Amino acid sequence: xxxxxxxxxxxxxxxxxxxxxxxxxxxxxxxxxxxxxxxxxxxxxxxxxxxxxxxxxxxxxxxxxxxxxxxxxxxxxxxxxxxxxxxxxxxxxxxxxxxxxxxxxxxxxxxxxxxxxxxxxxxxxxxxxxxxxxxxxxxxxxxxxxxxxxxxxxxxxxxxxxxxxxxxxxxxxxxxxxxxxxxxxxxxxxxxxxxxxxxxxxxxxxxxxxxxxxxxxxxxxxxxxxxxxxxxxxxxxxxxxxxxxxxxxxxxxxxxxxxxxxxxxxxxxxxxxxxxxxxxxxxxxxxxxxxxxxxxxxxxxxxxxxxxxxxxxxxxxxxxxxxxxxxxxxxxxxxxxxxxxxxxxxxxxxxxxxxxxxxxxxxxxxxxxxxxx
Amino acid sequence: xxxxxxxxxxxxxxxxxxxxxxxxxxxxxxxxxxxxxxxxxxxxxxxxxxxxxxxxxxxxxxxxxxxxxxxxxxxxxxxxxxxxxxxxxxxxxxxxxxxxxxxxxxxxxxxxxxxxxxxxxxxxxxxxxxxxxxxxxxxxxxxxxxxxxxxxxxxxxxxxxxxxxxxxxxxxxxxxxxxxxxxxxxxxxxxxxxxxxxxxxxxxxxxxxxxxxxxxxxxxxxxxxxxxxxxxxxxxxxxxxxxxxxxxxxxxxxxxxxxxxxxxxxxxxxxxxxxxxxxxxxxxxxxxxxxxxxxxxxxxxxxxxxxxxxxxxxxxxxxxxxxxxxxxxxxxxxxxxxxxxxxxxxxxxxxxxxxxxxxxxxxxxxxxxxxxxxxxxxxxx
Numbered sequence: 001x002x003x004x005x006x007x008x009x010x011x012x013x014x015x016x017x018x019x020x021x022x023x024x025x026x027x028x029x030x031x032x033x034x035x036x037x038x039x040x041x042x043x044x045x046x047x048x049x050x051x052x053x054x055x056x057x058x059x060x061x062x063x064x065x066x067x068x069x070x071x072x073x074x075x076x077x078x079x080x081x082x083x084x085x086x087x088x089x090x091x092x093x094x095x096x097x098x099x100x101x102x103x104x105x106x107x108x109x110x111x112x113x114x115x116x117x118x119x120x121x122x123x124x125x126x127x128x129x130x131x132x133x134x135x136x137x138x139x140x141x142x143x144x145x146x147x148x149x150x151x152x153x154x155x156x157x158x159x160x161x162x163x164x165x166x167x168x169x170x171x172x173x174x175x176x177x178x179x180x181x182x183x184x185x186x187x188x189x190x191x192x193x194x195x196x197x198x199x200x201x202x203x204x205x206x207x208x209x210x211x212x213x214x215x216x217x218x219x220x221x222x223x224x225x226x227x228x229x230x231x232x233x234x235x236x237x238x239x240x241x242x243x244x245x246x247x248x249x250x251x252x253x254x255x256x257x258x259x260x261x262x263x264x265x266x267x268x269x270x271x272x273x274x275x276x277x278x279x280x281x282x283x284x285x286x287x288x289x290x291x292x293x294x295x296x297x298x299x300x301x302x303x304x305x306x307x308x309x310x311x312x313x314x315x316x317x318x319x320x321x322x323x324x325x326x327x328x329x330x331x332x333x334x335x336x337x338x339x340x341x342x343x344x345x346x347x348x349x350x351x352x353x354x355x356x357x358x359x360x361x362x363x364x365x366x367x368x369x370x371x372x373x
Numbered sequence: 374x375x376x377x378x379x380x381x382x383x384x385x386x387x388x389x390x391x392x393x394x395x396x397x398x399x400x401x402x403x404x405x406x407x408x409x410x411x412x413x414x415x416x417x418x419x420x421x422x423x424x425x426x427x428x429x430x431x432x433x434x435x436x437x438x439x440x441x442x443x444x445x446x447x448x449x450x451x452x453x454x455x456x457x458x459x460x461x462x463x464x465x466x467x468x469x470x471x472x473x474x475x476x477x478x479x480x481x482x483x484x485x486x487x488x489x490x491x492x493x494x495x496x497x498x499x500x501x502x503x504x505x506x507x508x509x510x511x512x513x514x515x516x517x518x519x520x521x522x523x524x525x526x527x528x529x530x531x532x533x534x535x536x537x538x539x540x541x542x543x544x545x546x547x548x549x550x551x552x553x554x555x556x557x558x559x560x561x562x563x564x565x566x567x568x569x570x571x572x573x574x575x576x577x578x579x580x581x582x583x584x585x586x587x588x589x590x591x592x593x594x595x596x597x598x599x600x601x602x603x604x605x606x607x608x609x610x611x612x613x614x615x616x617x618x619x620x621x622x623x624x625x626x627x628x629x630x631x632x633x634x635x636x637x638x639x640x641x642x643x644x645x646x647x648x649x650x651x652x653x654x655x656x657x658x659x660x661x662x663x664x665x666x667x668x669x670x671x672x673x674x675x676x677x678x679x680x681x682x683x684x685x686x687x688x689x690x691x692x693x694x695x696x697x698x699x700x701x702x703x704x705x706x707x708x709x710x711x712x713x714x715x716x717x718x719x720x721x722x723x724x725x726x727x728x729x730x731x732x733x734x735x736x737x738x739x740x741x742x743x744x745x746x747x748x749x750x751x752x753x754x
Contacts, residue, residue, distance in 0.1 A: 033678060044693055120543050127558060141514070142513055145521055159486070169466075173506055307416065308504060316415055338498075338500055
């Protein structure tokens, strides 16, 4: 093992990277673009849903209910059609996502002490909006009932439930607080897999790999020299995302830095291993790119990075355990949002160790064998 | 003209031969879309039901049990664990075995019998915000409803007038997609994302590769005209993109029962315009990118990310900041997602969607125009 040879190789790698100044700039633009898009588009807090109200009752009660909806901040009443039939085109065109229908005689029913049905129509074509929108609507109606009950005076003597609903760890329920920690892990995986596999395959494509092996450099030295620049690049990208998350999106950090560092280091071995495996099975950079896509898309979908694992069908859920990113996300989100310590994160940490040993080990063995040939 | 056809035919044959020589490429453009379709359609959902819930009943009375039955009966909560101390809540939240905890304090039944307000704590783990939001709203609603029932029962027993206790009952109806299956919503949009990935990425790389390998110069000294070369290069990818559209439509119908309510012609026209727009974008990238690495990353930046995130395919654009909404207009994916979804789900035709068709057509014309200009300048150097 010679430190000098490794340093030379690292220097060569950086010189090659510098020769393409557009590439370097893009590699730094990439995480920023992802930060903005994931932070503002995926981690969006659903508010101000465009809502139509059909008030067939036209009473004090119906107006109060409308005020409760528009005052909640979740619904913005943009349309007030006269009949229910007018709703169809509004929802068809997507002008409104939610509609509230207050039937005639609602106030009369209420004052007779009956249960008065009101209609809430949600556009089911977007499952997130329909799930959250109908939840908010149910909550507003429940609150409306509670206010009426309290105003009636009966409730003072009557028994009741004093439920304190408290959200722990992420009290504002801002999705960005879980998205950014996840993005840090995702960026590392994308960066190490895409750029490193391309670099290794490029060397083979242009035939410089053979030239490399007639030099006195050893397989281990070659690997270390080749990996270090890309690990450094990935770290720079992660720092960029972390800084953007903490200072721009103001994501709270409740945990220990050590948990994050250990988790990311473990996950880095898995990512490097995957990148090497991709470069081993690909003859051209084009193939390497396809192989990366082949791994990336299931990873993005099944890890819970964007789509909650909880919402997947029961048959699919076990598959998520085959994805290394799933566990990296558990560690990072646990540390950021919940402030979890090593004991609480033992299972995902051990899983990352397992993936690291298997994937990194396999890639090293296979690469050495390939080099020895 | 016939000479041009022969020359273009030669390029098309050459491109297909490249594909045929590399069976994995064929796999990538034909099998990968199918896998993506299955993955997305089965795995993606924001529907929240059966949030795992731990209950801690420190009262252990028939009254507390009947209160807890409300959670068991609700589709939004699934009681997975009965704990005995508050430490069980920490444990369940730490290990993600439960996301909601309902804690009934001792004396629950006694307080209610005495006409008091019995305290219940509902703790929601906020680290999964969508599930937490749904759990929070429905637990508030559930408790209000339960209180309402208690009040009515009490007032009835006291012989009081119930007239002040009328209540509203929300009846939620879900239009377009009553079972709230996400696949109906996602597959028409997914088609757009898949076409964007296949076409932009492949065309972006194919011309750069030609340059890298030095075969570009060989093509230029051939009698081939620039436009013939471009058409010849683009035709195979157009065909493959259409193959993907047909496959996704058929699979979507056969496996997931996605309705195709509108005119297939409208879908085909939209797909054609979108494919041209995407191919134009790919050509543009290959004209400006100095190397394959840069071409790859630019393709990822302006094809994959915007079509995935700024198309409205899974994320509602009305909810994002206004600057990003403007940005979304600069990419063709959003128009195609609107067309695809409207044709599949809402039975729309060309007449209903003319603004989107016009936007796509303009986009395709501009992209192909600019890229052929840039490309010409580059090769005439």
